[in-house]
Amino acid sequence: MGTSGDSPRKIVSGDSGYVLEDVPHLIDYIPDLPTFSNPLQDNPAYSVVKQYFVNVDATVAQTIVVHKSSPRGTHFRRAGPRQKVYFESDEVHACIVTCGGLCPGLNTVIREIVCGLYHMYGVKKVLGINGGYRGFYSRNTITLTPKVVNDIHKRGGTVLGTSRGGHNTKKIVDSIQDRGINQVYIIGGDGTQKGASAIYEEIRRRGLKVAVAGVPKTIDNDIPVIDKSFGFDTAVEEAQRAINAAHVESESNENCIGLVKLMGRDSGFIAMHATIASRDVDCCLIPESPFYLEGAGGLFEYIEKRLKENGHMVIVIAEGAGQELLSESLRSSHQQDASGNKLHQDVGLWISQSIKDHFSRQKKMAINLKYIDPTYMIRAVPSNASDNVYCTLLAQSAVHGTMAGYTGFTVGPVNGRHSYIPFYRIIERQNRVVITDRMWARLLSSTNQPSFMTAKDVINDIGEEEPLTQMSDDNSSDDKMIKENGY
Numbered sequence: 124m125g126t127s128g129d130s131p132r133k134i135v136s137g138d139s140g141y142v143l144e145d146v147p148h149l150i151d152y153i154p155d156l157p158t159f160s161n162p163l164q165d166n167p168a169y170s171v172v173k174q175y176f177v178n179v180d181a182t183v184a185q186t187i188v189v190h191k192s193s194p195r196g197t198h199f200r201r202a203g204p205r206q207k208v209y210f211e212s213d214e215v216h217a218c219i220v221t222c223g224g225l226c227p228g229l230n231t232v233i234r235e236i237v238c239g240l241y242h243m244y245g246v247k248k249v250l251g252i253n254g255g256y257r258g259f260y261s262r263n264t265i266t267l268t269p270k271v272v273n274d275i276h277k278r279g280g281t282v283l284g285t286s287r288g289g290h291n292t293k294k295i296v297d298s299i300q301d302r303g304i305n306q307v308y309i310i311g312g313d314g315t316q317k318g319a320s321a322i323y324e325e326i327r328r329r330g331l332k333v334a335v336a337g338v339p340k341t342i343d344n345d346i347p348v349i350d351k352s353f354g355f356d357t358a359v360e361e362a363q364r365a366i367n368a369a370h371v372e373s374e375s376n377e378n379c380i381g382l383v384k385l386m387g388r389d390s391g392f393i394a395m396h397a398t399i400a401s402r403d404v405d406c407c408l409i410p411e412s413p414f415y416l417e418g419a420g421g422l423f424e425y426i427e428k429r430l431k432e433n434g435h436m437v438i439v440i441a442e443g444a445g446q447e448l449l450s451e452s453l454r455s456s457h458q459q460d461a462s463g464n465k466l467h468q469d470v471g472l473w474i475s476q477s478i479k480d481h482f483s484r485q486k487k488m489a490i491n492l493k494y495i496d497p498t499y500m501i502r503a504v505p506s507n508a509s510d511n512v513y514c515t516l517l518a519q520s521a522v523h524g525t526m527a528g529y530t531g532f533t534v535g536p537v538n539g540r541h542s543y544i545p546f547y548r549i550i551e552r553q554n555r556v557v558i559t560d561r562m563w564a565r566l567l568s569s570t571n572q573p574s575f576m577t578a579k580d581v582i583n584d585i586g587e588e589e590p591l592t593q594m595s596d597d598n599s600s601d602d603k604m605i606k607e608n609g610y
């Protein structure tokens with residue numbers, strides 16, 4: 124997938140620096156499509172809601188921390204039901220697919236897309252594609268009805284199955300066309316959204332009346348623009364159990380380190396939030412913050428200090444942390460998964476061994492190390508209550524968007540308001556923890572760990588990154604101004 128074959132971006136400018144990064148609509152390439160009244164207007168459940176339909180001009184600001192002279196900046200189209208729809212209920216043939224790694228809440232999103240289509244729009248034909256993208260052309264489908272999906276939100280995983288790799292755009296769109304599908308709901312992470320964008324482009328090239336909606340999913344929270352991804356809170360909550368166990372073990376044994384490895388391939392959000400939530404963690408290591416082991420200011424020195432002061436400590440390490448150190452000491456593997464994601468070496472085992480070797484070599488202090496690796500346990504659980512609510516809103520917003528004829532979009536909250544975001548904004552970069560941001564500073568002041576950074580590193584890092592989601596810390600725009608002003 125490249126940018127050369129991509130359809131033109133819809134960017135609309137307004138007064139005072141207002142910019143709308145709009146999403147595509149079916150009428151962009153199929154003019155004169157008929158419209159219909161939204162069946163929701165006759166739905167008794169919604170009859171009492173004042174201004175139920177979203178104004179066609181309503182947009183959501185990406186940056187809400189502004190200054191007197193700030194331009195109004197980038198906006199996205201507000202999600203929600205529209206007065207006019209571009210599909211009749213009995214014309215719709217929808218399908219749902221889940222791709223990439225598991226994440227709490229997948230089943231809730233599936234359930235709410237099915238129920239939203241049935242109950243809000245009277246749509247009766249919804250297909251589940253089994254086993255991710257490759258399922259479009261090599262696996263069975265399952266008919267989804269409110270009855271079939273009734274209880275699935277109480278289970279972890281995805282009832283549709285998932286996979287990595289197997290994205291063949293042509294075969295997938297052939298299958299969509301052959302089956303007469305005209306709404307495609309694609310639930311997945313950054314890789315999946317890239318695949319969804321390729322599917323949308325091919326559908327548009329063929330001139331098909333098929334709306335494509337992405338629902339962003341990943342416990343790593345590495346999708347930019349949106350406030351956070353669903354399932355993330357559940358994963359952070361589940362991680363507390365491992366951290367608590369590490370703390371209990373370390374407190375009860377002499378000179379004991381409780382070490383927990385958490386998911387987070389390229390971004391350390393889970394580790395960072397689990398650490399801040401717990402307060403029992405003395406050191407958190409994430410991919411975005413390089414660290415070193417030996418010498419002044421290094422990890423071993425800090426461990427020794429902490430054990431002398433407290434007799435125990437807890438370390439949380441994200442799976443993608445310290446990979447450059449591993450590559451130095453082990454033979455670099457360069458392995459990839461079926462989707463082309465780099466497969467990391469096991470940093471948990473490596474750091475456990477390195478710590479043990481250091482203290483046994485040094486003979487000053489006998490230590491005890493308890494290593495806990497809850498890897499898949501934090502993502503294979505059902506979503507918690509707040510993620511269930513979040514998943515419901517995502518699913519319903521996606522359904523409203525496709526019924527209104529929008530396509531080529533990912534749905535998600537931007538500053539708390541659900542919005543339709545063009546694919547290109549979602550797939551252009553990965554969201555990562557910004558370590559010059561206040562959230563990381565909050566963590567450092569809670570753990571009291573060394574920052575492992577020299578003043579020179581900090582200066583080099585400054586100005587490189589903008590806040591990628593609201594979760595980074597919306598104060599960062601202030602920071603950026605300070606940097607730009609050279610204060």
Ligand SMILES: Nc1ncnc2c1ncn2[C@@H]1O[C@H](COP(=O)(O)OP(=O)(O)OP(=O)(O)O)[C@@H](O)[C@H]1O
Pocket residue numbers: 124222223224225255256257286287288289290311312313314315316317318319321340341342343461462464
């Ligand atoms: N650039 C791309 N173009 C088309 N398809 C892609 C692209 N990158 C990934 N995919 C497809 O998207 C699917 C999911 O990708 P991936 O395994 O990277 O997971 P993900 O969606 O990023 O989720 P997570 O990282 O949370 O597990 C796979 O089937 C993969 O083939």
Ligand SMILES: O=P(O)(O)OC[C@H]1O[C@](O)(CO)[C@@H](O)[C@@H]1O
Pocket residue numbers: 223224225287312341342343386387388442460502
């Ligand atoms: O299921 P797999 O392929 O082992 O995936 C593991 C990866 O998936 C993620 O959970 C993202 O979904 C990463 O944190 C992790 O590295």
Ligand SMILES: [Mg+2]
Pocket residue numbers: 223312313314341
């Ligand atoms: Mg991914």
